[in-house]
Amino acid sequence: MDYQNYVQMLKAMADPNRLKIIDLLSCGSLCACDILQHFDFSQPTLSHHMKVLQNAGIVFTVKDGKWQHYSLQKRFVQEFKQNTDQLLAADEHCLCQRSDCEKDVAN
Amino acid sequence: MDYQNYVQMLKAMADPNRLKIIDLLSCGSLCACDILQHFDFSQPTLSHHMKVLQNAGIVFTVKDGKWQHYSLQKRFVQEFKQNTDQLLAADEHCLCQRSDCEKDVAN
DNA sequence: CCATTACATAGACGATCATCTATGTATAGT
DNA sequence: ACTATACATAGATGATCGTCTATGTAATGG
Structure with missing residues (x-):
């Protein structure tokens, strides 16, 4: 599994404000000024968050x-x-490489 | 939607080492020393990561x-x-509250 | 052309984070 | 009792993060 891209997504999502932005965008396209109205922070801060999401x-x-x-x-x-x-x-191949691995036994 | 708990999960997952720990545990129970063998960092660092995950x-x-x-x-x-x-x-209720919201129109 | 609007960029600052070394605390074996 | 093992805790440090103010840039309208 390629963690790198997944971790980058997780990091970008791991902020309550950015999570709310994603939630807002899940219903369709919005411009920055529309998004900004839902928050208390400044415009440059939104600009920063949008860059992280991009x-x-x-x-x-x-x-x-x-x-x-x-x-x-x-x-x-x-x-x-x-x-x-x-x-x-639960049925993914296990990384632990132990002979008694529960997952490998299950396969 | 209750962001608070979800954000805490996302934050805990948004680290490549902790993500790998979750992957390791997805195949079953492991003790700290077994987990530690898969990493280069020190034992106290693992202890810290496990606490974050807990x-x-x-x-x-x-x-x-x-x-x-x-x-x-x-x-x-x-x-x-x-x-x-x-x-x-895509069909979740929209937060944007715009009259022309694509999602609300779709509902 | 000038003012306004909608953004982006630069730089600073305090907070949080991942990691380390040093040390403490149980448990097990001899 | 002593030693070794398995883990937790404390405190420090450098890096990253979220936010701010100040400023720049590009598009629009009168």
């Missing part, structure tokens, strides 16, 4: 005149669920 | 003589998947 591959942006429209990356939604299922699956 | 409700521990056996909380596995699905679901 770098993690969670959102993408389309420029439209003065506005930046942010949307969730469908690839992120898919990959995050997939990685989560793989991590927490 | 505080997030991700692992629980059973003492057996000198050993501490760590296991994944089944409740965590269930709740994390559930929260993830809820967050990323």
Whole structure:
């Protein structure tokens, strides 16, 4: 399993404000000024959070005149669920390499 | 949606070493010394990581003589998947409260 | 052209984090 | 009793993080 990308997604999600942004975007595209209205922090702080989300591959942006429209990356939604299922699956191949490993015995 | 608990899980998972620990435990119970063999960091560092995972409700521990056996909380596995699905679901009720919200229109 | 709006960037600051060494505390074996 | 093993705790340190103010930039409207 490729932890690197998954960890980057998890890090980007592991902030209550960014999690709320993802929740907001899960219902469709929004521009920065619309998102900002739901928070108490400053505009540069939002700009910072959006960059973190972009770098993690969670959102993408389309420029439209003065506005930046942010949307969730469908690839992120898919990959995050997939990685989560793989991590927490009970029948995944075990890393522990012990002869008495419960998981390997189960396979 | 209760972000608080979900964020705590995400924060605990958002570290490559702790993610690997979760992966290791997904195949069954392990004691600290077994887990430690898979890493380069020191024993106190592992102890710290295990505490973070416990505080997030991700692992629980059973003492057996000198050993501490760590296991994944089944409740965590269930709740994390559930929260993830809820967050990323396309048909979840929207927070944006805009009259032209794509999600609300879809409902 | 000038003011306004919608953002991004730079730099600073306090808080949190991952890691370490040193040390403490049980438990087990001899 | 003594030693070794398995783990936890304390405290320090450097790095990262979330936020801020100040400023820059690009687009729009009169």
